[in-house]
Amino acid sequence: MGLSLLALSMLCYFAAPWGGRVVLAVANLSLIAGMANISLLFSYWNGSLKQTSKLAAGIIVVSTSIAYIYLLRVGETHERIHLMNIVLGLFCIWQIAVLSQLVKKDDAYQIKLLLGVELFQLGTRITRSLLAFSEDNHPGTLYLEDGWAFALRIGAILSIATICSLITNYYLEKLWHEYRKSSHAIEDVMLNSLNALSMVRDNETGNHILRTKNYVRALAERLHSCGIYIDELSTKTIEDIVKAAPLHDIGKVGIPDEILKKPGKLSDEEWVTMKTHTNLGRDVLNSAKQKDARNTHVLDAAIQIAGGHHECWDGSGYPLGLKGPEIPLAARLMSLADTYDALVNERVYKGKWSHEEACSEIARLKGVRFDPRIVEAFIQEKDNFLRISEMYGDSA
Structure with missing residues (x-):
């Protein structure tokens, strides 16, 4: 007036x-x-x-x-x-x-x-x-x-x-x-809902999500501080990747319980089915992206992670057999973070490795499974990885 x-x-x-x-x-x-x-x-x-x-x-x-x-x-x-x-x-x-x-x-x-x-x-x-x-x-x-x-x-x-x-x-x-606040609130609700859906169907714990998020952040910030992939790892992009990290195994919602929760080693046929979780995850997140166009940066990172975190640097991974820089950077970061967490924690198919054994294994897979530059960042951050794994241990 x-x-x-x-x-x-x-x-x-x-x-x-x-x-x-x-x-x-x-x-x-x-x-x-x-x-x-x-x-x-x-x-x-x-x-x-x-x-x-x-x-x-x-x-x-x-x-x-x-x-x-x-x-x-x-x-x-x-x-x-x-x-x-x-x-x-x-x-x-x-x-x-x-x-x-x-x-x-x-x-x-x-x-x-x-x-x-x-x-x-x-x-x-x-x-x-x-x-x-x-x-x-x-x-x-x-x-x-x-x-x-x-x-x-x-x-x-x-x-x-x-x-x-x-x-x-x-x-x-x-x-x-107010619009930004509302947009972030909607984004958080959506991501939390997807996270909850993923955890209900997966054997992983909530602490696994906390650990892998922090591992990814540590690697990304180390690379940025060293001037590596600096154009791809702005502060905003790092935050998007960290938010997207918990959705890496969202595709497991489509895997049958008898395979997903099997207390032993999977058969060759079961393993083929299990590997489809990457494509399923990418499809689920693409569907979510189409319904909420405002939060595409986080969902784009989540799609890259879900679909590519089992690709290998030498091209031997799945589902697409991508090689080297063809693999999205967010997926490369998640690949190392997820592998380290799987190694140092007990799984139904393996025992718990020590931190030193996990570090040696990751170093051995440098240039084979993992991006060599990300492995170098991991070596510089390995003490931080140990601290994170102890802080958010499954028994904590």
Whole structure:
């Protein structure tokens, strides 16, 4: 409402030279009402808006409107100028007081700029009234003011336009932040739901997810800090990969229980079925991506991980037999993280290996199963891997 009234006021000021006193009156009264609404708006932002504030603003607007109409009929131009400057100055003081409190709570740059603009506007109101006290500065109409008075009037009008712009920008930024917050909340719900679905069908524990997420983060951040794959591992991309990591085995939801939960070694036929979990995972996540186009970065990483974390650097992996850099980087990171976790924890088909044995095995598979650069990052992070495995152990 306040912005609409101020916009109407600016439009009428522009049209007043052709529309006459009636249009100018509409401009001034719209300005008074608009500034009252802006004062209440700032109080609302500050959490200090009360019924008494609304009542006071209403009384000021009504009484000023009556006084202005009276002066329009029997008064002089300089008297109306004084009335407008006094009332608008009061609203400026109100707004400055509220913004001075608000700036301590909200560090948005728009609040600081609004405070500065309000101080400038108050200064122009005071200066213009002081000039109007001089007998030589009593114009017969508003448009016969001297250069200084005209400049001050234009300055005040521009300050009001700036206030409108800053308020609009503030709201747009708040709206964007709310959208981002909502988008992240939806993303988290979706990812948590997919994670829960994966864990229900898998023998792995929740701690396995925590461990592998942290392993992937450690590898990615080490590579980034060393300047390796730096274009592919921005801070945002690393976060996306870490969020996507728990979904690496989501495809196991489509594997029959008699195979997935078999307490021994799989037969050749069963192993062929088990290996289809990579394609199943990719298909599940592609379906989720089509239903939520806003979260494609995380889902793209999840699709790469689910479909490619069993590919090998030398091309001997599955499902596509990708080789070297053909394998998505997110999948290469997950491959090493998942392998390390499988080695140092007991499985139905194997015993638990020591940290040292797991490190030796991963080093042996450098350039065979794993990206050599990622293995180098692992060697630098191996103590961190041990710490993570102990912190989130299955018995913890």
